[in-house]
Amino acid sequence: MNAAAAGYALICFDGLNLLIDQHAIVSLENMTILRDGDDEVKANEVIEGDACEVHSLTSHLVVANKIDTRCSYIVVLQADEHRFGITVDSVQSFPIQDSKLHSLPACMSTSKSPIKAYIQIEERIAFCCDVSTLWCCIKSSENRHEYKG
Amino acid sequence: MNTRDNAVLFEFSSGRHAAIGLHEVAELVLSPRLVPVPLAPDYCHSLCIWQDRAIPFVELAPLIGQRSPDKIRLALVVNYFARSNGEQRWGALGLSTYFRMVNVRDDAACLLPQDSLAWASIAHSCFQLANENVPILNLDALFEQRLELIS
Numbered sequence: 001m002n003a004a005a006a007g008y009a010l011i012c013f014d015g016l017n018l019l020i021d022q023h024a025i026v027s028l029e030n031m032t033i034l035r036d037g038d039d040e041v042k043a044n045e046v047i048e049g050d051a052c053e054v055h056s057l058t059s060h061l062v063v064a065n066k067i068d069t070r071c072s073y074i075v076v077l078q079a080d081e082h083r084f085g086i087t088v089d090s091v092q093s094f095p096i097q098d099s100k101l102h103s104l105p106a107c108m109s110t111s112k113s114p115i116k117a118y119i120q121i122e123e124r125i126a127f128c129c130d131v132s133t134l135w136c137c138i139k140s141s142e143n144r145h146e147y148k149g
Numbered sequence: 150m151n152t153r154d155n156a157v158l159f160e161f162s163s164g165r166h167a168a169i170g171l172h173e174v175a176e177l178v179l180s181p182r183l184v185p186v187p188l189a190p191d192y193c194h195s196l197c198i199w200q201d202r203a204i205p206f207v208e209l210a211p212l213i214g215q216r217s218p219d220k221i222r223l224a225l226v227v228n229y230f231a232r233s234n235g236e237q238r239w240g241a242l243g244l245s246t247y248f249r250m251v252n253v254r255d256d257a258a259c260l261l262p263q264d265s266l267a268w269a270s271i272a273h274s275c276f277q278l279a280n281e282n283v284p285i286l287n288l289d290a291l292f293e294q295r296l297e298l299i300s
Contacts, residue, residue: 016187059185059187060185060187060188061187061188102203104186104189105193105196105204105205105240105292106292106293106294106295107190107193107205107207107240107291107292107293107294107295107296108186108189108190108193108194108205108295109189109295110188110190110295112188113187113188113189114188115186115187115188115189118186118196118203120198120201120203125184125196125198125203127186127187137188
């Protein structure tokens with residue numbers, strides 16, 4: 001059995017800890033540029049290259065009413081052919097073995113949720129998040145902020 | 150403790166009670182540490198950290214269309230054996246007040262409460278206590294499946 005550690009990144013926002021497959025991360029952008037001036041105008045200068053939607057999510061994985069400019073970074077993610085960014089407070093590499101992940105109890109899991117498993121990290125719980133399903137959640141959420149270059 | 154007591158009666162919402170077998174009780178936890186799970190159902194919205202485990206935390210009030218208490222002060226940690234593989238597992242139930250032990254006799258059996266269809270999915274049976282029909286929970290059914298709430 002291959003016991004090699006899988007490449008995850010631990011991202012944190014609004015008190016929520018998420019594990020994201022590192023292969024789904026396109027880039028990490030700094031949000032300090034948004035702290036001065038008009039946030040809506042400045043956001044499209046942060047993400048270089050192709051147009052990319054940027055969202056702030058709550059701890060319930062619902063799109064927030066507006067971009068949280070207190071966050072430090074924008075993590076740009078790729079889900080199939082979709083590319084999008086989410087604002088986060090922190091990011092760190094987190095290699096773990098998949099055997100350390102626990103499946104969510106049956107009573108709280110659903111096929112529509114991107115959360116399938118969790119891991120205990122000292123005093124915290126981090127949830128393993130499927131990026132493709134996260135994208136579907138975001139699209140179904142009513143509030144969306146779109147920035148185009 | 151009365152050695153004839155065979156069940157634990159607890160209040161999960163104002164004036165509403167349920168029961169479990171005495172042997173299914175693990176521990177009463179004051180001010181349980183709960184970690185909300187994104188997109189989890191209203192009745193099972195958090196993991197409860199207990200003895201270095203993360204166990205599902207269930208509130209019965211939303212299952213029967215009632216509002217949960219604003220703050221969870223008590224959790225009853227319970228243990229059961231999963232019917233799927235016989236594995237021992239733990240879960241936590243939200244209480245609105247402390248529980249007490251009772252003796253349930255067969256001649257007290259009655260119909261399930263009629264205020265929610267959910268009881269048929271999560272209760273073994275029911276007994277009458279004072280003027281209330283008190284369901285006896287099937288913990289495997291409660292924790293080992295996702296229940297669809299009917300409004």
